[in-house]
Amino acid sequence: MAILWKGAPVATAINERTAAEVAELAANGVQPSLAIVRVGERDDDLAYERMAIRRAEAVGIRIVRHVAPPDTSTEEMRKLMACLNADASVHGILLLRPLPPQIDEACICNAIAPQKDVDGVTSSSLASVFTGAGDGFAPCTAAACMALLSHYGVDPAGRRAVVVGRSLVVGRPLAMLLLQANATVTICHTRTRDLEGICRQADIVVAAAGKPRMIGAKHLSAGQVVLDVGIHDCGDGTICGDVMVAEAEPLVSALTPVPGGVGSVTTAVLLQHVAQATRRQAIV
Ligand code: NAP
Numbered sequence: 001m002a003i004l005w006k007g008a009p010v011a012t013a014i015n016e017r018t019a020a021e022v023a024e025l026a027a028n029g030v031q032p033s034l035a036i037v038r039v040g041e042r043d044d045d046l047a048y049e050r051m052a053i054r055r056a057e058a059v060g061i062r063i064v065r066h067v068a069p070p071d072t073s074t075e076e077m078r079k080l081m082a083c084l085n086a087d088a089s090v091h092g093i094l095l096l097r098p099l100p101p102q103i104d105e106a107c108i109c110n111a112i113a114p115q116k117d118v119d120g121v122t123s124s125s126l127a128s129v130f131t132g133a134g135d136g137f138a139p140c141t142a143a144a145c146m147a148l149l150s151h152y153g154v155d156p157a158g159r160r161a162v163v164v165g166r167s168l169v170v171g172r173p174l175a176m177l178l179l180q181a182n183a184t185v186t187i188c189h190t191r192t193r194d195l196e197g198i199c200r201q202a203d204i205v206v207a208a209a210g211k212p213r214m215i216g217a218k219h220l221s222a223g224q225v226v227l228d229v230g231i232h233d234c235g236d237g238t239i240c241g242d243v244m245v246a247e248a249e250p251l252v253s254a255l256t257p258v259p260g261g262v263g264s265v266t267t268a269v270l271l272q273h274v275a276q277a278t279r280r281q282a283i284v
Pocket of ligand 1: 165170171188
């Protein structure tokens with residue numbers, strides 16, 4: 001029977017370290033601050049923003065909200081980013097996405113100053129993840145998966161890791177982080193042949209396909225660690241992930257629950273990045 005790798009203790013441990021770092025910065029006269037940029041009033045964005053504000057306040061990070069009207073243009077967004085980049089009191093920028101279709105999202109992501117890119121959305125941050133240079137921040141969800149492995153004592157070195165999904169937000173950067181941690185990594189996607197067989201051979205399976213309950217007994221084998229990144233509204237008032245829990249739980253050795261797994265660590269990682277970005281910018 002799988003041990004459930006809950007996210008809460010991982011998030012608590014990260015938040016404790018972040019709060020201590022924020023207190024040290026404050027003692028040196030520096031107040032870490034995160035700008036949250038939202039376009040319009042999407043329910044998902046509002047919920048995420050409320051949660052981020054609550055958790056940031058708990059560790060002593062100041063949040064500055066910037067809300068743009070839904071018909072904002074790419075040029076107006078670019079100017080807002082330039083203002084935030086130039087504002088020395090802002091240390092991190094979180095852009096809530098997806099942006100409305102009239103805005104060039106890639107252009108706006110890359111308009112964020114690399115040192116303030118705490119969510120790892122710029123090409124510069126992704127290049128740093130790719131090279132392992134360590135001067136940019138990894139996307140928070142990918143970093144949260146690595147934090148879970150570390151907290152629960154699984155060293156990826158020498159293990160076979162299969163990442164299902166190749167998005168720039170999760171799959172690809174996580175594959176790079178696992179490779180950096182000396183795992184032997186396979187990235188799977190919609191054109192992969194024999195996904196089930198490839199997954200079965202892994203020691204670590206990361207389900208990040210964005211397909212509800214698609215990873216089941218046929219993909220899994222005894223002793224595996226399974227990180228479920230998916231988050232889906234099942235339409236019946238429940239939330240589920242990419243993994244079929246009823247089939248996975250009796251088989252694998254560890255599994256992250258949804259909700260309460262990877263997602264609950266992601267915000268803690270974001271706030272940790274804000275504290276680290278502040279220290280780098282303030283050179284305390
Ligand atoms: P995405 O951009 O839609 O990417 C999904 C990836 O999965 C694509 O690379 C796709 O392959 C691959 N894929 C889809 N169906 C597949 C299949 N049947 N077999 C093999 N590969 C398949 O999604 P995302 O942004 O990476 O997010 C993935 C999931 O994580 C979503 O459920 C999302 O809600 C969740 N998420 C969670 C967090 C968190 O904090 N926990 C954060 C971000 C996202 P192709 O490239 O070939 O299309």
